[in-house]
Amino acid sequence: MTESKPLVLVVMGSDSDWPAMKETVAILRKLRIPCEARVVSAHRTPRAAHELAAGARDAGVRCIIAAAGGAAHLAGVVASYTTLPVIGVPMVGWALDGLDALLSTVQMPAGIPVATVAIGKAGARNAAILAAQMLALNDSELAKRIEGMRDSACKAVEEKDTTVLDESRRIPE
Numbered sequence: 001m002t003e004s005k006p007l008v009l010v011v012m013g014s015d016s017d018w019p020a021m022k023e024t025v026a027i028l029r030k031l032r033i034p035c036e037a038r039v040v041s042a043h044r045t046p047r048a049a050h051e052l053a054a055g056a057r058d059a060g061v062r063c064i065i066a067a068a069g070g071a072a073h074l075a076g077v078v079a080s081y082t083t084l085p086v087i088g089v090p091m092v093g094w095a096l097d098g099l100d101a102l103l104s105t106v107q108m109p110a111g112i113p114v115a116t117v118a119i120g121k122a123g124a125r126n127a128a129i130l131a132a133q134m135l136a137l138n139d140s141e142l143a144k145r146i147e148g149m150r151d152s153a154c155k156a157v158e159e160k161d162t163t164v165l166d167e168s169r170r171i172p173e
């Protein structure tokens with residue numbers, strides 16, 4: 001299968017972020033958005049992070065998703081090297097269990113924004129959906145696929161509702 005040029009670039013500071021960030025890639029693939037996932041670190045491989053971010057627009061990328069944990073400066077550093085929209089995903093872990101990464105990612109000083117989503121897997125999923133919604137601004141077919149995904153989520157909740165309602169009625173007095 002020939003891979004199309006990635007429209008969304010997913011970067012993470014370590015392969016320890018990959019179990020969460022797989023969720024991002026899975027949703028992008030489901031929505032048929034060409035994407036690529038890379039490990040680059042703002043502090044361990046700063047040159048690679050710079051080159052990837054600075055070259056992304058010319059490579060055809062339209063949105064970057066950046067995940068990191070701890071003193072999570074990757075999203076901010078990436079954002080400083082590109083005018084593409086950057087979505088930051090704070091990773092769980094470390095002494096503060098993701099709160100450190102949340103604040104490091106979201107609290108960007110004025111001028112270089114990072115659109116920050118929730119900590120961990122929920123954020124990883126939402127980052128993909130937010131990137132898709134950005135791309136859907138001028139892609140009505142993609143907008144329909146996003147709606148389809150919401151419909152499936154709605155049906156899943158309705159099924160859960162039926163199950164819980166049934167079980168609640170069967171619990172003896």
Ligand code: RP5
Pocket residue numbers: 012013014015016017041067068069070091
């Ligand atoms: C950050 O440090 C990475 O994004 C990761 O979340 C965290 C820990 O990295 P490892 O020590 O697991 O490689 O740079």
